[in-house]
Amino acid sequence: MRHIISLLLENEAGALSRVAGLFSARGYNIESLTVAPTEDGTLSRLTLVTRGSDDIVEQITKQLNKLIDVVKLMDLSSGPHIEREIMLVKIRATGAARDEVSRLSEIFRGHIVDVTAGSFIVELTGNGKKLDAFLDSLERGSIVEVVRSGVSGMARGEKSLGV
Amino acid sequence: MELTGAETFVRCLIEEGVEYVFGYPGGAVLNLYDALYQQEQIKHILARHEQGAVHAADGYARATGRPGVALVTSGPGATNAVTGIATAHMDSVPLVVFTGQVPTPLIGNDAFQEVDAVGITRPCVKHNFLVKDVANLADTIKKAFYVATTGRPGPVVVDIPKDVTAKRAEFHYPKKVHLRSYNPVTKGHPLQIKRAVELMSSAERPVIYTGGGVISGNAALQLTELTRLLGFPITNTLMGLGGYPGNDPLFLGMLGMHGTYEANLAMHNCDVLIAVGARFDDRVTGNVAKFCPKAQIIHVDVDPSSISKNVKVSVPIVGYCDQVLAEMIHLLRVQEKRTNGEALARWWAQINEWRSIDCLKFDRSASGVIKPQHVLEKLYQLTEGNAFVTSDVGQHQMWAAQFYKFDKPRRWINSGGLGTMGFGLPAAIGAQLAFPNETVVCVTGEGSIQMCIQELSTAKQYSTPIKIINLNNGYLGMVRQWQELFYGNRYSQSYLESLPDFVKLAEAYGHVGMQITKPQDVEGALREALAMKDRLVFMDFLTDKTENVYPMIPSGAGQNEMILV
Numbered sequence A: 001m002r003h004i005i006s007l008l009l010e011n012e013a014g015a016l017s018r019v020a021g022l023f024s025a026r027g028y029n030i031e032s033l034t035v036a037p038t039e040d041g042t043l044s045r046l047t048l049v050t051r052g053s054d055d056i057v058e059q060i061t062k063q064l065n066k067l068i069d070v071v072k073l074m075d076l077s078s079g080p081h082i083e084r085e086i087m088l089v090k091i092r093a094t095g096a097a098r099d100e101v102s103r104l105s106e107i108f109r110g111h112i113v114d115v116t117a118g119s120f121i122v123e124l125t126g127n128g129k130k131l132d133a134f135l136d137s138l139e140r141g142s143i144v145e146v147v148r149s150g151v152s153g154m155a156r157g158e159k160s161l162g163v
Numbered sequence B: 001m002e003l004t005g006a007e008t009f010v011r012c013l014i015e016e017g018v019e020y021v022f023g024y025p026g027g028a029v030l031n032l033y034d035a036l037y038q039q040e041q042i043k044h045i046l047a048r049h050e051q052g053a054v055h056a057a058d059g060y061a062r063a064t065g066r067p068g069v070a071l072v073t074s075g076p077g078a079t080n081a082v083t084g085i086a087t088a089h090m091d092s093v094p095l096v097v098f099t100g101q102v103p104t105p106l107i108g109n110d111a112f113q114e115v116d117a118v119g120i121t122r123p124c125v126k127h128n129f130l131v132k133d134v135a136n137l138a139d140t141i142k143k144a145f146y147v148a149t150t151g152r153p154g155p156v157v158v159d160i161p162k163d164v165t166a167k168r169a170e171f172h173y174p175k176k177v178h179l180r181s182y183n184p185v186t187k188g189h190p191l192q193i194k195r196a197v198e199l200m201s202s203a204e205r206p207v208i209y210t211g212g213g214v215i216s217g218n219a220a221l222q223l224t225e226l227t228r229l230l231g232f233p234i235t236n237t238l239m240g241l242g243g244y245p246g247n248d249p250l251f252l253g254m255l256g257m258h259g260t261y262e263a264n265l266a267m268h269n270c271d272v273l274i275a276v277g278a279r280f281d282d283r284v285t286g287n288v289a290k291f292c293p294k295a296q297i298i299h300v301d302v303d304p305s306s307i308s309k310n311v312k313v314s315v316p317i318v319g320y321c322d323q324v325l326a327e328m329i330h331l332l333r334v335q336e337k338r339t340n341g342e343a344l345a346r347w348w349a350q351i352n353e354w355r356s357i358d359c360l361k362f363d364r365s366a367s368g369v370i371k372p373q374h375v376l377e378k379l380y381q382l383t384e385g386n387a388f389v390t391s392d393v394g395q396h397q398m399w400a401a402q403f404y405k406f407d408k409p410r411r412w413i414n415s416g417g418l419g420t421m422g423f424g425l426p427a428a429i430g431a432q433l434a435f436p437n438e439t440v441v442c443v444t445g446e447g448s449i450q451m452c453i454q455e456l457s458t459a460k461q462y463s464t465p466i467k468i469i470n471l472n473n474g475y476l477g478m479v480r481q482w483q484e485l486f487y488g489n490r491y492s493q494s495y496l497e498s499l500p501d502f503v504k505l506a507e508a509y510g511h512v513g514m515q516i517t518k519p520q521d522v523e524g525a526l527r528e529a530l531a532m533k534d535r536l537v538f539m540d541f542l543t544d545k546t547e548n549v550y551p552m553i554p555s556g557a558g559q560n561e562m563i564l565v
């Protein structure tokens, strides 16, 4: 099963490598990982997506909790949550293909953020499936470059991750 | 008052009540050594290799329950310390290891004797720190001791750049630490404890299985009381020996790969397993798919991540073992019917039948050749079970575990988790320094002892009268055993040629050396050596070269699939 785990981490040198090191040392898989400071300068928020059986994910959360730098942890997938990822795609497009790209971008509620005579950059936000669908809809060979932020997320409603 | 980083370091150690620092100097720690030179409260023990220093600090910690402290220089000092740190990590031993580091402006420049000590040690410490500002030094040291000694204990590394040891800051040692991200659970959940007690009371074929957590959690008293209150059979892991009196009738001996027949079969057939401070290690479980197939499992441990890691359990209880066991005793005392007496009697009858095969038997009539088991049996008799026994890794370690009946906790000191050859001698030095008037024995093999042999020199300098029992079979015996049993007698690189003359070697270091070749001389030699209260005696016992350790559960097999003698 796919799990999205959200962590509050001490904003200290080396904290991220403890998390990453845990995954490689114990052979857990990481599909994506994002980390950035929060409104509280002493804390970073890290979101990681992993896959594994319930037993493995239970171990992952226990091992993460055991890290001294991990302040709080939540498995977002255990309840209703919002999942978002941002993507930039550079697309080669000339002639008729240019209209096609801008139309697709509109359908997917993307923004064209850069335009040259031969290319566009489209910015797109959504969950992973939507971003995949956009890439699938583009003409093969037209994609020059893709950058994805990895998943960020938050629990819906009252539930929150804070200190 | 403003102090330099080096002075701060010394003051912090004094505040922590540190008695000994085990270490080895070098460029990056010259300021720290200079500050140590100018005081008298803390004694520094100069090892002959950083691995030895850390093992000695570890031996001290295991023997006393207090944190061990080591100090090494940057670069090679830190890398040499890694084996010691990893050894302590695997066995949850509280250590604070200080590593010197190149000056902060040089970090990352491939400076002379620079290694990323925090990076290298990250996977084998409980936590580590790099102190970049002298203003944070005292606070960090306080945290290091706190983290090392609370919850599930473990080693903590503090990496201190040289310039930080020279700079000055106002000294203030915090009384308390607060780490918002670290709050070990100490008290078990009352409802879970109640459920566990109900399960215990209704059990028909119970077994108590305990590990190193009972030793490090100082829960041996509570464990003994609980076990006797219930009259349940009990077995200890290699790390748990001494948690329950080894000569008590309820004790089934050690379990696991070289555990007793009765302990392993009791595990295999039990209906309720009470695991305390043990972690279901692969050397204990054998093939997990075949492990305790009929049992409901209660697991008490201070580390939540130990629970249901290898084996799913029915009643998990997170908390300090002593407190949880005390709570169980309390509940049982007020209970009318504590156990299922009839079923328990049938269970004991079955266990005693298994016991009667005497799985640790060995050829006592063998003449001409010393049986290693005989040496350890005699050692146990002569020391009346009161010695501190350290060991290295191999057959001798297993025989020591099987034949020395540990009656008290913290007397059996061995590298169970990492299995580090070379651990025994330096660990014995640490234990002997902690208990100068007790008998400290190092049981070793001619392979292992050579991995930290240089510490004989440390033992001389600090007059630690250790008794070294070298069970010299001329082979890397445990490797040879596997090659005999599973590799068609192809003894690849397990024969040690050109062994030194250990008697002369011991003498060269200023100690007493003895070689014992005949079974009838074993007892006399041991008596003679044990009587030399102020000398280190190196006893080189030439033992049966082909003796194997039995019983044995081959890897991948179940607990009921033992090879017997």
Ligand SMILES: Cc1ncc(C[n+]2csc(CCOP(=O)(O)OP(=O)(O)O)c2C)c(N)n1
Binding pocket: B392, B393, B394, B395, B396, B397, B419, B420, B421, B444, B445, B446, B447, B448, B449, B471, B473, B475, B476, B477, B478, B479
């Ligand atoms: C540092 C290290 N290297 C290798 C091993 C693998 N190993 C385990 S037991 C053993 C043989 C030990 O031989 P010896 O010390 O003579 O003891 P014996 O088994 O003969 O009693 C070896 C090589 C180890 N445990 N530790």
